[in-house]
Amino acid sequence: MKKRVIQTILVLVALGLCSGVLFLAGCSERENPVDSVQGGTAFHRWNQSLGRPSLQGNALRDEPARTVYVYSPDENLMPGTSRPYPVLYLLHDYGSNHNQFEMFNLGEILGDLTASGEIKPMLVVTIEATDLYGLGMYANSSVAGNYEDLIAPELVDQIDRVFAVHTAGGRNARAIGGIGFGGQAAMKLAIKYPDLFSSVSAMNAPLAFAGDGGVTTAGIPGLFKYFFIENNLPPGDFASFKTARDNPNPANFISNMLYSMAVAFSPTEDLNYTRPWTVRDTIPNRTDIVYFDLPFDQHTYLELEVWDRWLEHDVRTLYAMDQYHDNLDDVAVYLDAGADDEYGFQYQSALFAQDLAAQGHVDYQFHLYNGSGGLKADHNQMIPLRLIEVLKFHSAHLEQPPGW
DSSP, X not given: OOOOOOOGGGSOTTTTOSOXXXXXXXXXXXXXXXXXXXXXXXXXEEEEEEOOGGGTTXXXXXXXXXXXXXXXXXXXXXXXXXXXXXXXXXXXXXXXXXXXXXXTTHHHHHHHHHHTTSXXXXXXXXXXOOOTTSOOTTOEETTTEEHHHIIIIIIHHHHHHHHOHHHHHGGGGEEEEEETHHHHHHHHHHHHOTTTOSEXXXXXXXXXXXXXXXXXXXXXXXXXXXXXXXXXXXXXXXXXXXXXXXXXXXXXXXXXXHHHHHHHHOBOOOOOTTOTTEEEEOOTTTXXXXXXXXXXXXXXXXXXXXXXXXXXXXXXXXXXXXXTTTXXXXXXXXXXXXXXXXXXXXXXXXXXXXXXXXXXXXXXXXXXXXXXXXXXXXXXXXXXXXXXXXXXXXXXXXXXXXXX
């Protein structure tokens, strides 16, 4: 293969052997829980691979079977037999997969906080949302598949059905959060589906794609220059631009992040391959020929028609729309950003926090944190410490089912 940020987790045992209507039961080799910690309250992790209708038939030919981790304090947790718990969905970032939270010691943190009584017993659910370019961006795309539907309603409905979350408490027993683009997606889903979640969190997330015109941040367009820097391209050289455009280099992290956004936000059905910002890509015997539009051309100029399509997925833009502007009024919101985030997402989070403040009656928190102990507060460095605060926040807003 010539490229990509491809997650090794895509090579799964027994891919495709589990039906999309089955959940946590049906792949016998994966039915046994794995203890994630040895001390305190042991959180047990179930690892299941199952087919996903939302991803069937995607043009990238990515495998529709995806791994779901369910973290639970109950070692006897089984479909149809377990006591109902409130549930927190955590969405991983670009360049990672559902294992991201495992790397941040989620099981151990959950065990310690539950044992000390700092959080209520809960389920925490993560799911693999990677595509060939690194992340499906939790958006519905004619190229990558329907990653928004993967979460809402598909995953939520399955968890509700299996673990009785809906009958136990509905939205008051559900929360959603994430890191980076996972946090951006969590906020987007909370705005679009306020009947599903009672609280939402976003850690180091791009929540204002357009920035504020460069006063404090240029937003996502401020990252476009890195496509030229990483590919060693002089602006205006169309031949070099075209070569780099159609041959993504997996070593170019920000460039590939922009590709992931383009695949998710601006796929094109137009096969007229003449526009300088349209990527034509294929891997023989691996993908269909796919087309998607970058929001800039060889001069780094913004292509407004494409950019407008990206803004359809922007949290700040969505929240400003009349149809969504009141949708966080009954949802508790937690924003968390490192002061040294290398992508400038802390400035985007601050802009969205200003919008929440201007609304006047949203229950929200915004925490801009600095580094400590020699660690910079960059995009990933201090996440385990901040994850503790995120879990406490959601626990305070999740309702325990009746009978607890």
